[in-house]
Amino acid sequence: MRKALLDDLDEGFAELYGAYRGLVFSTALRLSGRWADAEDLTAEAFLRAYRGLAGYDRERIAELQPRAWVMTILMNVWRNCARAKSRKPPPDLRDEPIDGVDPGEDVEDTAVRHETGDELARMLGELPEEQRAAVVLRHVVDLPVSEIATVLKIPQGTVKSHVSRGLRRLRALGGAR
Structure with a gap:
């Protein structure tokens, strides 16, 4: 490249x-x-x-x-x-269309995907910014710790700490449902 x-x-x-x-x-x-x-x-x-x-x-x-x-x-x-x-201030979202709807997708599949995606987005949104970034880069994007450290401009040990704490918090949030 x-x-x-x-x-x-x-x-x-x-x-x-x-x-x-x-x-x-x-x-x-x-x-x-x-x-x-x-x-x-x-x-x-x-x-x-x-x-x-x-x-x-x-x-x-x-x-x-x-x-x-x-x-x-x-x-x-x-x-x-x-x-x-x-x-x-946040915008008024009452009249906003639903994001990410695929008109060709089965209604049940859409509902399950949105429910799961919305729940994950909500839980990720509750994490502190540095933990959210580290968890997403490690477990969604699947970057190695060394690359995450480069991207976030923090030491590898700090990346590991953010990921660990973020996952612990996500588990706690998932159990609180």
């Missing part, structure tokens, strides 16, 4: 996007808990990635760790959005 980025930025970026769009979106969905927010986070992360690559020299692109780099950008976008949302 780095070679493709070095040879032709536009084609290389298309390859990068194709390789990581599902990973970035699923991570964004678990972090934000809402389909529309995940779409926005994904789009913004890839936009920032493209702009960043356009300003990098060949040496920096050659040394790039694409997956960790894209996930770092996503985490930064998510944190910035969370900070911005905390400064303004």
Whole structure:
């Protein structure tokens, strides 16, 4: 992938996007808990990635760790959005359409998927930000601890601690249902 980025930025970026769009979106969905927010986070992360690559020299692109780099950008976008949302009042959601409905999906399958997804999103939303990020990156995205440490810019031991505490809290929240 780095070679493709070095040879032709536009084609290389298309390859990068194709390789990581599902990973970035699923991570964004678990972090934000809402389909529309995940779409926005994904789009913004890839936009920032493209702009960043356009300003990098060949040496920096050659040394790039694409997956960790894209996930770092996503985490930064998510944190910035969370900070911005905390400064303004929540919108009135009564008239908002249901996110993530596939019109071709069986009604029962949709209900089960939404119930499970909504419950997981709710429980993840109750975790402190650093635990939520660590748990999602480790158990949803399946990144190794070393890459999570790079993405979150914290020591590996701290990653392990955040994951452990986050999972313990999720178990407690799941048992409290």
